[in-house]
Amino acid sequence: MNIKNLILGTLLGGVANFLLGWVFYGMLLADVFPEGENMNLTMIFFGCLSFGLILTYIFIKWAGVSTWGGGAAAGAILGTLLGLWSNFFMWSNEAAVNYGLLAFDVGLGAVMGAITGAVIGFVLSKMK
Numbered sequence: 001m002n003i004k005n006l007i008l009g010t011l012l013g014g015v016a017n018f019l020l021g022w023v024f025y026g027m028l029l030a031d032v033f034p035e036g037e038n039m040n041l042t043m044i045f046f047g048c049l050s051f052g053l054i055l056t057y058i059f060i061k062w063a064g065v066s067t068w069g070g071g072a073a074a075g076a077i078l079g080t081l082l083g084l085w086s087n088f089f090m091w092s093n094e095a096a097v098n099y100g101l102l103a104f105d106v107g108l109g110a111v112m113g114a115i116t117g118a119v120i121g122f123v124l125s126k127m128k
Helices: 003-028 041-063 068-091 099-126
Strands: none
Touching: 003 041, 003 099, 041 068, 041 099, 068 099
């Protein structure tokens, strides 16, 4: 595995995911997803880098993704699956589940995953 591709894909994908989260959750949907009292932007950024690392590693090592279109498709699938995983655990602590909000957040995860995956796929296509 080419470490340079892994690092660059991780960094650019993570930054793209962080900026998408800021636009969607922080600006456009701030009323739907209000900011928590103890929000830690450093941990959010590391979470976004982790998502970039997951996608980049899977793209390089297992899936052979190296185009923006392939990255978008794979990113949408992985974003959906990770959105389901995290939302089921998040909502497990609530007395009443808002299924509409759960589905909306999973859909948003798919969109963000697709865009992040497209960025990583594009980067990998340029690194050949």
